[in-house]
Amino acid sequence: MSASKSVEQNILPNDLFVGKTIFVTGGGSGINLGIARTFASLGASIGICGRSQERLDTAATGLRELGAKVSATSADVRVPEHLQAAMNASRDTIGDIDVLVCGAAGNFLVQGENLSFNGFKTVIDIDLVGSFNASRIAFEQLKRTRGSIIFITAPMAHLPHAYQAHVGPAKAGVEMLMKNLALEWGPYGIRSNSIIPGFIEDTEGMRRISSEANTGNFIQNIPLRRMGMTHEIGQAAAFLCSPLAAYITGTSLWIDGGQALSGSGFFNSNSAAFLASSTRT
Numbered sequence: 001m002s003a004s005k006s007v008e009q010n011i012l013p014n015d016l017f018v019g020k021t022i023f024v025t026g027g028g029s030g031i032n033l034g035i036a037r038t039f040a041s042l043g044a045s046i047g048i049c050g051r052s053q054e055r056l057d058t059a060a061t062g063l064r065e066l067g068a069k070v071s072a073t074s075a076d077v078r079v080p081e082h083l084q085a086a087m088n089a090s091r092d093t094i095g096d097i098d099v100l101v102c103g104a105a106g107n108f109l110v111q112g113e114n115l116s117f118n119g120f121k122t123v124i125d126i127d128l129v130g131s132f133n134a135s136r137i138a139f140e141q142l143k144r145t146r147g148s149i150i151f152i153t154a155p156m157a158h159l160p161h162a163y164q165a166h167v168g169p170a171k172a173g174v175e176m177l178m179k180n181l182a183l184e185w186g187p188y189g190i191r192s193n194s195i196i197p198g199f200i201e202d203t204e205g206m207r208r209i210s211s212e213a214n215t216g217n218f219i220q221n222i223p224l225r226r227m228g229m230t231h232e233i234g235q236a237a238a239f240l241c242s243p244l245a246a247y248i249t250g251t252s253l254w255i256d257g258g259q260a261l262s263g264s265g266f267f268n269s270n271s272a273a274f275l276a277s278s279t280r281t
């Protein structure tokens with residue numbers, strides 16, 4: 001079976017994360033929900049947060065169908081008190097966090113000269129400050145479990161991409177936060193790594209940077225000639241949080257079908273056409 005036809009299935013042992021708790025910021029949709037679903041199918045209990053309680057409730061139903069115990073409490077990662085309350089609720093119902101996934105993020109395409117001061121700050125606040133808030137608040141729980149953190153970043157953290165003057169610095173900051181925490185929290189047994197997804201199909205992130213009509217153009221520029229799938233990010237996260245990765249910390253794992261090898265030139269020309277054709281959402 002080719003990788004592109006592979007179904008959402010476990011290759012790792014089904015009980016790998018039994019007795020473990022995963023907390024995912026932005027876990028109500030997309031890649032982050034894909035990660036939560038992978039851990040649920042490997043036996044973990046799942047905590048999720050996001051701003052929309054309705055979205056979290058829908059996600060929680062699906063996670064429970066996979067057999068997971070779930071805590072789903074709305075919280076904006078920019079507001080430490082909200083996040084603290086969500087993590088307290090999770091701790092009280094499903095136990096201390098073994099794995100924290102910092103996945104909440106915001107994105108839109110905009111020319112640097114049109115990016116408002118608040119637009120820049122908003123993305124820095126959600127992606128970078130939100131990742132620090134989550135890590136800082138989860139620390140006491142992670143210290144008790146000798147757990148690990150996965151930060152979800154993006155190619156923009158390492159390569160400049162047009163119309164991403166807010167996302168690039170935000171995600172680059174998250175990459176450095178990951179390394180700082182790996183350094184400081186390693187002595188507590190806490191590991192800290194990041195995942196850099198490439199273009200992942202059927203996600204809000206893709207819908208914000210391209211139209212479906214352009215999907216073929218994207219695929220032509222990816223060496224593996226397909227987009228990634230959310231469960232493939234989930235499987236990589238499961239690996240990084242498993243005993244297989246017990247000595248891995250401070251590392252960034254690209255999961256992009258080799259897309260970064262060709263740089264951001266294609267993204268830049270595609271984005272110019274998409275931005276010119278789209279109305280602001």
Ligand code: HXC
Nearest residue numbers: 105106107108110116117118119122154198204205280281
């Ligand atoms: C220009 C925009 C804009 C747009 C918002 N702003 N959308 N500027 N173009 N399309 C500006 C607003 O005018 C405002 O500035 C400031 O940003 C804050 O906007 P709000 O709507 O008040 O912010 P908020 O309600 O907090 O929402 C945050 C958001 C929103 C990021 C703007 O889009 C959101 O909630 N996104 C979450 C979902 C998401 O983005 N998912 C994709 C993640 S993918 P002013 O100056 O007017 O006050 C990703 C990487 C993908 O992160 C990588 C792909 C390879």
Ligand code: NAP
Nearest residue numbers: 026029030031050051052076077103104105200203204205
């Ligand atoms: P998504 O479904 O929009 O995921 C973002 C999630 O974050 C949503 O569930 C959203 O829920 C939540 N969120 C946003 N702002 C928040 C806030 N202030 N507080 C709490 N939660 C917040 O998009 P996605 O494409 O799957 O992206 C998921 C992650 O992958 C992001 O970190 C993104 O940068 C990264 N990524 C995506 C791609 C891709 O191809 N899609 C590529 C590279 C990296 P609410 O709106 O309910 O809050």
